[in-house]
Amino acid sequence: MKKIIFTLISFGCLIIFYACEKKETKGPIKIAAIEPLSGPYAAVGKDIIEGIIYSADVINQNGGVNGRMIEIIPMDNAMKAEKTTELLRKAIDDGIRFVTQGGGSSHALNIIKQLEKYNSRNPGKEILYLNNSAVTTSFTNKDCTFFHFRFDSNVDMKVAGLVSHMSKDNSVKKVYLFNQNYVYGQTFRETATRMINNKAPDIKIVGDELIQPFGKIQDFTPYVTKIKLSGADSVLTGNWGPDAFRFVNALKDAGVKVKLFGIYISQPAGMAAMEKNLLFNDVIVVKEFNPTNSKAPNWYKEYEAGHLDAVGYTPDADRFRFMLEMFKNAIEQTNSFEPLDIAYALEGMEGRSIDGGKVIMRKDDHQIHFDMQALLLVDKTDQSIIYRNQDFDMSYSNVGNIPVKDITLDTSCNMKRPK
Amino acid sequence: MSLEVLVFIIFNGLLYGMFLFMLSSGLTLIFGMMGILNFAHASFFMIGAYLGYQISENINFWIALIFAPMLVGIMGAMIEKYGLRNIHKYGHIAELLFTFGLFYIIEEMVQLIWGKTPVPYKVPEILNFPLIEISGMSYPAYSMFRLVISLLIFLAIYRVLAKTKTGLIIKASLTNPNMVAALGHNVPRVFSNVFGFGCALAGLAGVLAGNVIGTEPSMALLLGPIVFVVVVTGGLGSIKGALVASIIIGLIQTLTISMEYDLNSLINYLGFQIDINSTINHFTSLTLSQLSPIVPYILLIIVLIARPRGLFGKRDV
Numbered sequence: 001m002k003k004i005i006f007t008l009i010s011f012g013c014l015i016i017f018y019a020c021e022k023k024e025t026k027g028p029i030k031i032a033a034i035e036p037l038s039g040p041y042a043a044v045g046k047d048i049i050e051g052i053i054y055s056a057d058v059i060n061q062n063g064g065v066n067g068r069m070i071e072i073i074p075m076d077n078a079m080k081a082e083k084t085t086e087l088l089r090k091a092i093d094d095g096i097r098f099v100t101q102g103g104g105s106s107h108a109l110n111i112i113k114q115l116e117k118y119n120s121r122n123p124g125k126e127i128l129y130l131n132n133s134a135v136t137t138s139f140t141n142k143d144c145t146f147f148h149f150r151f152d153s154n155v156d157m158k159v160a161g162l163v164s165h166m167s168k169d170n171s172v173k174k175v176y177l178f179n180q181n182y183v184y185g186q187t188f189r190e191t192a193t194r195m196i197n198n199k200a201p202d203i204k205i206v207g208d209e210l211i212q213p214f215g216k217i218q219d220f221t222p223y224v225t226k227i228k229l230s231g232a233d234s235v236l237t238g239n240w241g242p243d244a245f246r247f248v249n250a251l252k253d254a255g256v257k258v259k260l261f262g263i264y265i266s267q268p269a270g271m272a273a274m275e276k277n278l279l280f281n282d283v284i285v286v287k288e289f290n291p292t293n294s295k296a297p298n299w300y301k302e303y304e305a306g307h308l309d310a311v312g313y314t315p316d317a318d319r320f321r322f323m324l325e326m327f328k329n330a331i332e333q334t335n336s337f338e339p340l341d342i343a344y345a346l347e348g349m350e351g352r353s354i355d356g357g358k359v360i361m362r363k364d365d366h367q368i369h370f371d372m373q374a375l376l377l378v379d380k381t382d383q384s385i386i387y388r389n390q391d392f393d394m395s396y397s398n399v400g401n402i403p404v405k406d407i408t409l410d411t412s413c414n415m416k417r418p419k
Numbered sequence: 420m421s422l423e424v425l426v427f428i429i430f431n432g433l434l435y436g437m438f439l440f441m442l443s444s445g446l447t448l449i450f451g452m453m454g455i456l457n458f459a460h461a462s463f464f465m466i467g468a469y470l471g472y473q474i475s476e477n478i479n480f481w482i483a484l485i486f487a488p489m490l491v492g493i494m495g496a497m498i499e500k501y502g503l504r505n506i507h508k509y510g511h512i513a514e515l516l517f518t519f520g521l522f523y524i525i526e527e528m529v530q531l532i533w534g535k536t537p538v539p540y541k542v543p544e545i546l547n548f549p550l551i552e553i554s555g556m557s558y559p560a561y562s563m564f565r566l567v568i569s570l571l572i573f574l575a576i577y578r579v580l581a582k583t584k585t586g587l588i589i590k591a592s593l594t595n596p597n598m599v600a601a602l603g604h605n606v607p608r609v610f611s612n613v614f615g616f617g618c619a620l621a622g623l624a625g626v627l628a629g630n631v632i633g634t635e636p637s638m639a640l641l642l643g644p645i646v647f648v649v650v651v652t653g654g655l656g657s658i659k660g661a662l663v664a665s666i667i668i669g670l671i672q673t674l675t676i677s678m679e680y681d682l683n684s685l686i687n688y689l690g691f692q693i694d695i696n697s698t699i700n701h702f703t704s705l706t707l708s709q710l711s712p713i714v715p716y717i718l719l720i721i722v723l724i725a726r727p728r729g730l731f732g733k734r735d736v
Contacts, residue, residue, distance in 0.1 A: 038535040039637040046536060181709065212712045216641060218632035221431045222676035226708075228556055229424060229677075242537075242633060255549055255557035272539045273633070 028071035029337060031098040032091035034084055037076035040215030043269035044241045045103050048132060049074045050311045051320040052100060058303060065328045066335065079214055081106045088114055092127060097339050102133025105184035116145050128339035130323055136184045137191065140367035144413035147339065149346055149366045151323040156409055159191045161286045161402040162236065162261050165374040167200035172259065174206040176232035180213035180243055188238030206230045215242040220250035228256045240264035245273045252277040266377055268316045268387040275392060283377045286402065288370050289318045289354050292383040292395040300354050312389040322351035322359055340418060358404060365413035372407065374400035423554040428673055434562050436669025437569035441624035442642065443649035444576060444661045445617030451656020452593040453610050454511060455503065458518040461639040461646055462525035463618040467491045467625025468634040469533055472540035480543040488623040495618025499611045530636045537635035565627045576658050589613060593656065648719045654732025663730055668715045675711040
């Protein structure tokens with residue numbers, strides 16, 4: 001009797017396995033999304049994942065990609081780089097062929113290095129890495145690989161935009177560099193130092209700080225004191241997540257007036273923590289679009305409204321949308337679900353931008369290029385910033401356009417192309 | 420650095436130090452008196468912060484300030500009575516493992532109840548204004564409030580332990596539990612109360628700090644290690660030691676952040692030069708401010724080598 005049951009169970013298992021195996025080629029296209037979903041950085045990771053899932057949902061509602069749906073599989077790395085490595089291995093074991101990640105360049109570097117080995121050893125089973133936000137410059141320069149595509153402008157491009165904007169601002173004379181001590185923050189600092197010295201020699205760097213990253217520092221007051229002492233009139237920072245939010249609040253609490261230039265200072269995940277403290281100092285960030293522009297075209301307004309309905313806020317980043325749209329186009333063009341074919345199709349592909357500007361994936365280094373805008377946070381003038389159904393009564397105001405030609409930089413990338 | 424700025428830095432150092440004191444004073448009592456290395460101590464701090472948030476959302480901050488620590492204290496006493504006490508006979512390793520497990524259970528519970536993302540715990544409106552201004556920098560009223568409360572707590576504990584009969588019994592239970600029991604005192608209950616009180620102190624620290632440093636499930640993990648540094652440096656069971664160690668750590672950490680000196684500047688001063696491109700430059704160019712996060716642990720090692728009983732301890736660790 002026992003034997004029969006055992007045989008039956010084994011047989012049942014086989015059928016299930018077979019069914020699952022079959023599903024892999026007919027079922028949804030799975031994309032593993034590895035981001036922090038617990039710990040101090042959870043809020044940021046959650047926003048990225050929700051943005052990507054919504055973008056996939058929109059594609060799915062319009063019939064999917066060649067008859068298949070896109071399924072985003074969130075994986076929580078708790079902002080620990082070794083966990084990212086482990087999760088990537090799990091995704092590979094589960095037969096997932098596409099991975100996206102963005103929160104934290106140290107994680108991205110792990111994925112790039114791991115996939116470089118894996119893809120060269122497993123031809124025909126390659127994994128494609130869609131980098132949604134990890135911006136360390138080297139990923140599309142000396143560390144570039146064929147199966148990595150970056151859908152966000154890199155640090156050099158962003159800093160070039162910021163510095164060109166700063167050089168036009170007469171009130172900026174003494175700048176303090178304030179960054180996180182890991183691969184991304186170090187890159188930001190080096191690039192900023194180099195570009196200020198070359199392109200804006202009138203601006204003096206009066207301070208240069210690398211802090212312990214990822215929410216380990218609770219009290220930023222000592223750093224604020226230091227900035228005050230240095231006599232800086234502006235701070236240039238690449239900080240993101242709590243390392244940016246707590247800093248903004250500490251500046252407000254200590255009543256220290258400086259202009260803040262950065263990329264991620266006004267991330268929506270920090271809105272509830274900062275609220276109007278964001279307006280205490282001038283905060284200027286560079287972005288691919290203005291999230292509070294009410295004059296966006298209708299198709300985008302629809303997308304935005306759906307996003308607000310689905311997750312309770314309007315998109316703060318546009319890249320998740322064009323990333324998956326380009327991914328979809330690549331599959332439809334090649335009529336293949338193979339990462340190798342998709343990768344070739346993505347090279348040089350153009351995406352759809354909101355304001356008619358160009359969005360193009362450069363073939364040489366797999367780095368996306370698009371126009372950027374310098375945005376200042378102000379009291380509500382246009383559409384309002386809404387996050388998790390709370391209206392913050394603030395808007396972004398465009399204080400300068402940064403055309404793509406100003407931030408198109410040479411690349412040292414010399415990648416090996418398979419086949 | 421002007422004198423005024425130094426005053427500002429010292430105020431901040433003091434504030435951070437007093438925060439550490441509140442966090443660790445409970446542990447020094449528990450560790451010193453019962454010998455329990457409570458790994459979950461910072462978890463009680465976290466529960467305090469979350470309860471503080473929840474009660475101030477539903478009622479108000481002042482009620483939270485009183486009742487959240489009490490709830491945490493009751494919880495701690497219950498855990499001692501129904502958990503730790505039964506394990507006590509199996510020795511310290513069993514207790515250690517128990518609190519280790521407790522740490523994870525509390526973290527998971529908090530995530531189940533309040534979610535994995537930070538909760539919006541706000542500083543009470545009435546205290547949300549700059550109190551004093553020192554050379555262009557202001558000191559928030561809420562920070563001063565925290566400083567005052569923690570000082571009052573120190574005075575209260577110190578007085579109870581040094582001047583009252585309760586303090587006498589607690590101290591006696593530590594050294595001669597059998598004799599105290601023979602005199603008719605309920606020693607296990609004393610232990611329960613001390614454990615609960617220690618947890619309540621951590622809870623109070625949580626209520627007061629959660630709205631400044633951010634209330635989220637990994638806060639216990641981030642603050643766990645530093646608590647042990649304070650307890651060991653100050654000396655087991657010594658409230659005075661915990662205070663002095665906390666303030667030393669607070670001041671050192673705040674001051675080192677403000678200093679840009681590195682080994683290179685010392686080497687240059689001595690008349691030598693390090694090649695910028697050499698490997699050794701990676702180490703010698705580290706500034707004191709970059710090293711500030713590890714300063715407390717360096718202090719811990721120095722104390723363990725030079726004076727294993729800590730600054731005010733009566734016995735070795």
